[in-house]
Amino acid sequence: MSADAQILRVFNNNVVLARDASGHEVVLTGRGLGFQGRPGQPVDPTKVARVFQPAGTPDEESFGALLADIPPEHVELAADALEWAGVDAGVTGSGKALGSLVVALADHLSFAIKRQRSGIVIEYPFRGEVAHLYPDEYASAGRVLARVNAGLDLPLPEAEAVAIALHLVNASFARTDLTSTQRMTELLQQVFAVLEASFARPFDTNSINAARFVTHLRYFFVRFERERQLDEDKEVLGAAVRTAYPEAATCAGRIRALLELRLGQPLTEDETTYLTLHVARLAADDRKDP
Numbered sequence: 001m002s003a004d005a006q007i008l009r010v011f012n013n014n015v016v017l018a019r020d021a022s023g024h025e026v027v028l029t030g031r032g033l034g035f036q037g038r039p040g041q042p043v044d045p046t047k048v049a050r051v052f053q054p055a056g057t058p059d060e061e062s063f064g065a066l067l068a069d070i071p072p073e074h075v076e077l078a079a080d081a082l083e084w085a086g087v088d089a090g091v092t093g094s095g096k097a098l099g100s101l102v103v104a105l106a107d108h109l110s111f112a113i114k115r116q117r118s119g120i121v122i123e124y125p126f127r128g129e130v131a132h133l134y135p136d137e138y139a140s141a142g143r144v145l146a147r148v149n150a151g152l153d154l155p156l157p158e159a160e161a162v163a164i165a166l167h168l169v170n171a172s173f174a175r176t177d178l179t180s181t182q183r184m185t186e187l188l189q190q191v192f193a194v195l196e197a198s199f200a201r202p203f204d205t206n207s208i209n210a211a212r213f214v215t216h217l218r219y220f221f222v223r224f225e226r227e228r229q230l231d232e233d234k235e236v237l238g239a240a241v242r243t244a245y246p247e248a249a250t251c252a253g254r255i256r257a258l259l260e261l262r263l264g265q266p267l268t269e270d271e272t273t274y275l276t277l278h279v280a281r282l283a284a285d286d287r288k289d290p
Contacts (some may be wrong), residue, residue, distance in 0.1 A: 005043040010034040010111060011068035018043050020051075027052040027064040027099075029075060050079060054097035057085050063103065070106050074113070077151055078106035085143035087168065102170040108163060109156075124162035125136065134169050141165035169222055184221055187262055188214060191255055198251035199283055211281045229268045238273040240279075248280035255279070 004021040005028075011017065016034045031051040051068065067075065067200050081101045087101075115122060116232050124130075131138045140166035149155035192210075196202055204210060223229050242249040252275045267275075 005045070007034075007037050007039055007041045007043055009039060009064070011064050014072050015064055015068040015135065017064045018045070027067055028111075029067065029072060052073065052103065060133065063100075066107065067103050070110050074110040075106045077148055078102050078109055080151070081105075081144045081147035084147045085140055087140050087144065101167065104170070105144075105164065105167050108167060112156055112160055112163075113154075116156055121157070122159070124159045126278060127159065127162045128166050130162050134165055136166040137160075137168040140168055143234070166219075169219070183262075184218070187259070189215060190258055190262075191217065194254050194258055195240065195251060195279070195282070198254060200249070203282070209282050213232060213278050216274070216278045220275075223271075224263060224265075229271050238269050238276075241273050241276050244277055245280040249276045251283075252276040252279050274290045 005018045005026075007016050007018050008025065011034065013035045013227055014029055014031055016037060018028050020024050026045060028046040028048050028051055029193040033044065033047040033049075049072075052063070074075055082102060082105065112122075138161065141161040145156065145161045145163050147160070192203060192205055220229075253273055255275060256272050260266055
């Protein structure tokens with residue numbers, strides 16, 4: 001980091017927002033980097049440990065605030081594990097994306113470490129699916145977890161590799177260009193319009209249940225772009241789901257037609273079955289929300 005960098009905002013003693021010599025806003029971390037710092041002051045380059053230029057978000061201040069809320073040792077743990085495991089441009093797309101991935105992973109690890117110390121066990125039911133759909137990311141996640149555990153007194157369970165793999169998948173999805181991102185955003189809006197028309201009521205798009213539904217759709221878009229749709233010939237399951245949730249199945253059929261029209265390719269029956277399950281859960285849970 002050049003000595004010409006200037007502090008724009010101090011988040012805490014270890015995290016600052018700065019403008020580098022090229023005029024770009026960056027988030028910097030380092031022990032004591034922000035101590036007694038003021039906007040306009042030069043950055044001490046000898047204290048800079050990490051430079052983050054987040055990708056996928058225009059809001060560096062929000063990124064910096066999130067980073068400031070994570071213990072510095074967990075940020076270093078995540079960064080070191082990703083580098084040691086060889087997770088670089090092949091997964092993240094660019095150095096900028098790597099910054100966002102480090103923070104997302106550090107935030108997850110920090111919470112996982114707290115859970116482990118408190119004896120709280122989290123089960124990840126989609127281990128088989130993740131390993132099958134994203135074998136490269138799952139293999140990388142195993143290496144990342146091994147490196148993380150080497151630095152912990154109380155190792156995290158092997159199941160955490162599932163969550164880490166999904167972070168790697170998200171990072172690769174962030175690699176898409178602006179046109180793809182805009183298309184996805186428009187599609188998500190249209191999907192919720194179909195939902196509201198099908199059930200004749202509004203849905204709170206800011207609810208946790210809606211966030212889960214959106215996450216499912218985002219992973220679907222990743223699978224679709226990689227030509228890895230779910231296709232395991234589970235017609236018996238599909239028939240049972242349609243019988244159990246006829247209203248959700250009708251809605252899912254409409255969403256399927258929308259996606260096929262906009263994406264230009266057919267969806268598999270298995271994708272439609274899982275879409276039906278998510279619609280059913282969203283519709284049922286949304287009715288319970290205050």
